[in-house]
Amino acid sequence: MIHRLHRVLLVAALLLPWLNTALADQLDDIRKKGEIVIGVLGTDEPNSFVDPKTRGYIGYEVDLATAIAKKIGVKPVFRQMAVAARIPELQQGRVDLLAASLTHNKEREAQIDFSLTHFITGSKVLVVKRSGVQKLSDLAGRKVLTVKGGTQEPNLKRAVPTAQVVTFENTQQAFQTLRQGKGVGYVNDESSLYSDIGKLGPQASEYVLLPENLNFEPLALGIRKGEKALKAIVDATLREMEANGDAERLYERWWGQQSRLKFAKRTFKFDSDQVAQ
Amino acid sequence: MPAFELSLLLSGPYHALLLAGLQVSLALLAVSFAVALPLALLVALAGQAPLAPLRGLAVVFVESQRSVPLLAHLLFWYFGAPELLPPDARQWLYEGDVEFLAAVIALSLYYGAYMAEDIRSGLRAVPVEQLQAARSLGLGFLPAMRHVVLPQAVRITVPPLLSQTLNLWKDTSIATVIGTAELMHQAAKVETESFRSLEAFAFATVCYLAVSLAIAAAAAGCQRRLAPGWRP
Numbered sequence: 223m224i225h226r227l228h229r230v231l232l233v234a235a236l237l238l239p240w241l242n243t244a245l246a247d248q249l250d251d252i253r254k255k256g257e258i259v260i261g262v263l264g265t266d267e268p269n270s271f272v273d274p275k276t277r278g279y280i281g282y283e284v285d286l287a288t289a290i291a292k293k294i295g296v297k298p299v300f301r302q303m304a305v306a307a308r309i310p311e312l313q314q315g316r317v318d319l320l321a322a323s324l325t326h327n328k329e330r331e332a333q334i335d336f337s338l339t340h341f342i343t344g345s346k347v348l349v350v351k352r353s354g355v356q357k358l359s360d361l362a363g364r365k366v367l368t369v370k371g372g373t374q375e376p377n378l379k380r381a382v383p384t385a386q387v388v389t390f391e392n393t394q395q396a397f398q399t400l401r402q403g404k405g406v407g408y409v410n411d412e413s414s415l416y417s418d419i420g421k422l423g424p425q426a427s428e429y430v431l432l433p434e435n436l437n438f439e440p441l442a443l444g445i446r447k448g449e450k451a452l453k454a455i456v457d458a459t460l461r462e463m464e465a466n467g468d469a470e471r472l473y474e475r476w477w478g479q480q481s482r483l484k485f486a487k488r489t490f491k492f493d494s495d496q497v498a499q
Numbered sequence: 500m501p502a503f504e505l506s507l508l509l510s511g512p513y514h515a516l517l518l519a520g521l522q523v524s525l526a527l528l529a530v531s532f533a534v535a536l537p538l539a540l541l542v543a544l545a546g547q548a549p550l551a552p553l554r555g556l557a558v559v560f561v562e563s564q565r566s567v568p569l570l571a572h573l574l575f576w577y578f579g580a581p582e583l584l585p586p587d588a589r590q591w592l593y594e595g596d597v598e599f600l601a602a603v604i605a606l607s608l609y610y611g612a613y614m615a616e617d618i619r620s621g622l623r624a625v626p627v628e629q630l631q632a633a634r635s636l637g638l639g640f641l642p643a644m645r646h647v648v649l650p651q652a653v654r655i656t657v658p659p660l661l662s663q664t665l666n667l668w669k670d671t672s673i674a675t676v677i678g679t680a681e682l683m684h685q686a687a688k689v690e691t692e693s694f695r696s697l698e699a700f701a702f703a704t705v706c707y708l709a710v711s712l713a714i715a716a717a718a719a720g721c722q723r724r725l726a727p728g729w730r731p
Contacts, residue, residue: 367678370687370688370691371687371691372691375688375691375692376691376692388598388678388680389678389684389688390676390677390678391676395578398578399578399678402578402581402582402593403589403590403593404593404597
């Protein structure tokens with residue numbers, strides 16, 4: 223009898239903190255603590271990385287999270303974490319919000335909630351200007367180069383079924399083949415393409431990046447499942463930033479022309495938390 | 500997921516991809532063989548020629564081809580050599596099927612060197628007195644080779660040449676590194692698209708095996724027919 227009582231008490235004691243966090247509204251807790259804990263990667267320029275001068279975290283996602291903390295009226299506290307640890311850390315309540323280069327996809331929706339999409343990345347095609355190719359459909363029947371085994375080739379084939387795709391062991395061989403003029407286009411992830419273009423130096427003017435994405439990979443902030451009040455204020459902050467132009471300014475500062483990466487103009491808005499299959 | 504989906508290989512888009520790959524592989528074999536064999540004969544004859552510079556040239560060619568891996572040859576003929584051409588010729592070349600052409604050049608030269616060595620050993624197996632006797636009857640070097648030495652050498656050379664052809668067939672698969680859309684390239688592509696690794700590589704294996712066995716059977720047949728005393 224006593225044993226059984228012990229066991230019940232033990233289970234209750236173990237469940238208590240969990241029940242506590244599950245029942246209380248997280249937004250109230252954040253306000254009570256006076257701080258919001260934000261999980262960042264801290265090594266992923268320009269989303270979140272360490273400023274060599276101040277030793278603090280800076281970046282696009284850091285600025286977004288800071289704006290959210292300001293809106294709630296609390297102090298932002300950044301905590302660095304590994305890619306694989308992001309979702310478990312959020313689910314176990316060690317962080318309140320994830321701003322960690324997190325891709326929003328359908329599989330993850332079962333585990334956590336997502337804010338509005340705050341960035342869209344994907345594969346693009348770099349083409350030789352002389353070839354006259356100006357849009358994806360112009361690649362029909364032309365020779366396009368890329369790496370073997372990635373998502374690049376299937377994505378291109380889906381967009382332009384008649385393109386003649388030639389694949390290589392690694393992206394740099396495919397890029398070299400483009401530079402030698404053996405094809406009209408070269409497919410890679412957008413951010414890698416910008417670094418490839420950087421390697422071209424003055425020859426970069428002979429190439430042009432097609433504006434269309436071959437696929438979309440939306441990034442969003444992660445919120446623990448069911449925290450409706452927190453999600454509402456996060457999304458409201460992002461919408462406000464879109465309306466007052468802060469979203470555009472942050473993009474230009476971290477990704478666009480003022481940044482090292484020199485991404486082309488922003489083609490998305492903070493307006494949806496839905497993703498395709 | 501069924502363990503092995505045979506229907507994937509017998510019809511549909513993946514079947515078409517793999518079959519296209521098999522065609523390219525067979526074309527690589529046929530064209531490379533057609534270039535390599537006459538080249539090998541020329542080099543072997545040059546190696547026996549009465550002119551010392553010609554013999555030197557043959558040795559340089561054979562050693563430079565045999566001492567460097569085929570992979571390096573392929574990368575050289577695809578990425579390196581065309582850059583030495585004048586821009587117009589290069590442009591013309593790049594508009595064609597440069598992946599196939601570079602593979603054929605690399606394979607032909609490489610196997611030309613190996614086959615030249617096979618032919619040379621066949622020539623050396625014919626007693627030197629045969630050539631001397633032919634020359635003393637007033638035949639020149641080339642007629643003596645053609646009418647007296649080569650007919651005897653071919654009998655000895657055909658089996659190793661066929662075994663070299665078998666190696667050539669298997670090595671067409673290395674052309675995948677320069678993007679030639681041959682059988683291994685297409686099998687890897689089908690694997691990436693369908694995640695059916697077993698089916699894709701089983702198809703490639705069966706194709707390589709079938710053609711290899713056919714070449715081996717031809718070798719055995721030749722050996723029988725070329726044996727001294729064989730009459731049809």
